[in-house]
Amino acid sequence: MDVPTWWNTEPHAAYLDWQATEASGANRRPFSRRSIVQHKAMFERFVRHLSQRNTTLATFGAEHLESFFDDVDNRCAPGTTTRLRYTKLIDRLSRHLVDVGVRETNPAAIFVAAAAWPDSEPEPLFLDPAADTALQAHVQPDAIDDARIARNRAVVAILLGAGITAAELRTTRARxxxxxxxxxxxxxxxxxxxxxxxxxxxxxxxxxLLAWQRHHPASDEALLFPAPSGTDKPINDVLLGAIVRDALDAIGFTAPDMSPRVLRNTFARRLLLAGRTNEEVSRFLGLTSQRTVTRLRATIEVSALAT
Known part of the structure; x- marks a missing residue:
């Protein structure tokens, strides 16, 4: 099978082969294993978008990229670099497809020309200790809570108490x-x-969490937070976001990002304030890099200088 045919008939396999054997970043070095995993997920999302619009890697145009980036913007918090990372990935992919004869043009080029990395990373958002304490109080169960309120308190309690991501919460099983x-x-x-x-x-x-267990007893293999429909489908990100926003509203916290990420940052910063090292906190977050935790520690150091 020639290369253009492979990209047209088995795009996922062709992409993985290219990532593993040829693709490289701006510094001409091969991508790390972690980056390849992330790129694969991004590529799959892009291909799904093209499929839903009855086009392919060989035929998509600027109008398809416009609709794709609109979707990315709608699903991402303000201030993130997600759109830019997708722009870079699709531009790199399109240039390769031109090189191997799958395409004649690179419609991503105009988007790259208009894009630029931010001069500095956005300041991580978190609850200060007083707001953290207020939210901890907010999640305490009440005897009159119904199942929905019990679930909402438990969702916020586990995000704030364990520092897991929304994706990790959605796949958590009772066991x-x-x-x-x-x-x-x-x-x-x-x-x-x-x-x-x-x-x-x-x-x-x-x-x-105990109150939620009483309202929603489940087998070991059942999802801890299933969709409200009662099926074995996980709670969706839209509902998760609404639950977190409502809880933050209840304690008077307002910020450009009021997503589960704020609770994860608060969890990590709480551990740093308690004396944990960057390495320890990164491990609790499941991260191999200390970049996120280093940025959070910088906010503590800035606060200390200001007092």
């Missing part, structure tokens, strides 16, 4: 959470580049 015994904890399975880890659940989070 991953251990609340009986002297050390309640959550086992977070490996997911993509994120490492498997066990996170101790702080005392403030367990009452809400």
């Amino acid at each position: 991953h959470m251990i609340l009986d015994g002297v050390r309640p904890h959550l086992r977070v399975p490996k997911r993509g580049p994120r490492l498997e880890r066990i996170v101790a659940l702080p005392a403030f989070s367990t009452p809400a």
Whole structure:
């Protein structure tokens, strides 16, 4: 099978082969294993978008990129570099497709010309200790809570108490959470580049999680937070975002980003304030790089200088 035919008939296999054997970044070095995993997921999302619009890698044009980037913008928090990373990936891919004869033009070139990396990374958003304490109080169960309120408190409690991502929460099974015994904890399975880890659940989070268990008893293999329809489909990101925003609204917190990411940053910063090292906190987050934690520690150092 010649290369153009392979890209047209088996694009996912062709992409993985290219990533593993030829593709390289701006410094001409091969991509890391972690980057390849991320790029594969991004490529698959782009191909799905093209398929839904009855076009292919050989035939998509600027109008398809416009609709794709609009979708990316609608799903990402303001201030992130997600759109730019997709622009770079699709430009690199399109140039390769021109080189191997799959395409004649690169419609991503005009988008790259208009794009630029931000001069500095956006300041990470988090709850200060007073707001963190207020949210911990907010998630405490009440005797009059119905199942929906119990679920919402438990969702916020586990995000704030364990620092997991929204994607990790959506795939958490009942067996991953251990609340009986002297050390309640959550086992977070490996997911993509994120490492498997066990996170101790702080005392403030367990009452809400126990209340949710009483409202929603489940088998070990059942999802901890299924979709409201009652099927074995996970709760979706739209509902998760709404739950977190409502909780943050309830304590009077307002920011450009009011997503689960704020709670994850708050979890990490709380550990740093308690004396944990960057390496330890990165491990609790499932990260191999300390970049995120270093940025959060910088906010503590700035606060200390200001006092």
